[in-house]
Amino acid sequence: xxxxKRSNGLGAxxxxxxxxxxxxxxxxxxxxxxxxxxxxRLISGGIFLxxxxxxxxxxxxxxxxxxxxxxxEKLLLSLTNALIIIGIFNIFLAGLSLRIGGxxxxxxxxxxxxxxxxxxxKAVLGK
Numbered sequence: 001x002x003x004x005k006r007s008n009g010l011g012a013x014x015x016x017x018x019x020x021x022x023x024x025x026x027x028x029x030x031x032x033x034x035x036x037x038x039x040x041r042l043i044s045g046g047i048f049l050x051x052x053x054x055x056x057x058x059x060x061x062x063x064x065x066x067x068x069x070x071x072x073e074k075l076l077l078s079l080t081n082a083l084i085i086i087g088i089f090n091i092f093l094a095g096l097s098l099r100i101g102g103x104x105x106x107x108x109x110x111x112x113x114x115x116x117x118x119x120x121x122k123a124v125l126g127k
Contacts, residue, residue, distance in 0.1 A: 042124065064090075 072082040
């Protein structure tokens with residue numbers, strides 16, 4: 001092979017490498033913009049979920065107070081006895097929920113599912 005053919009081949013390879021490099025730089029820049037956009041979306045979603053959870057907790061607390069007062073008046077019980085009834089009912093519901101949740105989250109999981117959960121957890125926690 002002559003020297004000019006060899007240098008043309010190297011020049012073409014350098015141009016292809018430069019083109020690939022610029023395409024990769026563009027891709028990385030776009031990916032970083034998407035990550036920033038997704039971070040904002042996830043943070044906003046987390047804030048709204050926290051607000052919804054707090055408001056749901058307050059609504060549950062208010063409904064429990066109303067239920068306690070209703071039980072006290074309808075069954076002619078003392079406040080202590082009405083609170084005991086509500087407490088026992090809450091413990092029963094909590095145990096039932098934990099039991100059902102435990103059964104639903106038992107494996108076996110596919111490796112793809114575990115990998116997806118791991119990636120999602122790392123993305124959310126930023127690790």
